[in-house]
Amino acid sequence: MNFPVQAITLDLDDTLWPFAPIGARIDQVLFEWMLQHSPATAAMYPVAAMRELRERSFHDNPQLHHDLSALRRLTLHEALEKSGADLALLEPAYEAFYAARNQVEFYPDALDALARIAAKVPVAALSNGNADLQRIGLAHHFSFQLGSREHGAAKPAASIFHAACDRLGVAPTHVLHVGDHAEMDVVGAMQAGLRGCWINREAHVWNHPSLQPDLQFDTLTGLADWLDANASAQHA
Structure with missing residues (x-):
């Protein structure tokens, strides 16, 4: 044609x-970041639990499906809050995610x-x-x-x-x-x-x-x- x-x-x-390798690396990077900066969050939300929380946030917030950054922050906020962590960690945690998200192959x-x-x-x-x-x-x-x-x-x-x-x-x-x-x-x-x-x-x-x-x-x-x-x- x-x-x-x-x-x-x-x-x-x-x-x-491909996005799949990025997604897998993000999960691991965030878990290791939480281990270092908020062990209680890492304990409550290991990789599988954090992924489940993220999927639930996506399902529960269709109005944000156009804004994956807002959904990621929502997920991190809930994980930090429910594990009793300092919410001041939200933006540094997001930055750790975002750096990993932009490492592409x-x-x-x-x-x-x-x-x-x-x-x-x-x-x-x-x-x-x-x-x-x-x-x-x-x-x-x-x-x-x-x-x-x-x-x-x-x-x-x-x-x-x-x-x-x-x-x-x-x-x-x-x-x-x-x-x-x-x-x-x-x-x-x-x-x-x-x-x-x-x-x-x-x-x-x-x-x-x-x-x-x-x-x-x-x-x-x-x-x-x-x-x-x-x-x-x-x-x-």
Whole structure:
């Protein structure tokens, strides 16, 4: 398929790097931090118990699903409070979490492909997560980063896609959204009037009843190659 792409919006977690190893490391880092700074909290909330508390906080606070940082602080606040710890530890504990959250291990193809893509068209990061591109060292590849917390709503809401298009100054029909999640990334983007590219690293089956992704690749390199091959169409 050949169509003009004037800008790209790009998901982060599980598109540029896998999130599962980050999540596991966060759990361990927080537990070790609590062992050092609040042993009573570590005793009451070992890794499995803290994970359960976090999942319950997520379930009980749907109004905060667009703001994972607020949900994390809520979880830490409850753990500190219930274990009788000093609540002044909340922000240092959050900072320990956030430092670990931004230690990412890229997919082997991601960095080179991102550099190739960003050299061709403007790229905006569009994420429901709370990664910090400055801390990670990728900000120079992006025109801007728009998160669901800043926007006030999460993908697949059309408004976050439209807000990114507005900031890019490009009509949705000429913006390609790229991400790993079939519903939140591809279907959400296409229903908002953007083009949708599915980065399907795990060979999942597409099962939406009426929509098909405009593009599908098993690596980000596939998209970079497609942009190279279709360079003439980009200026149509």
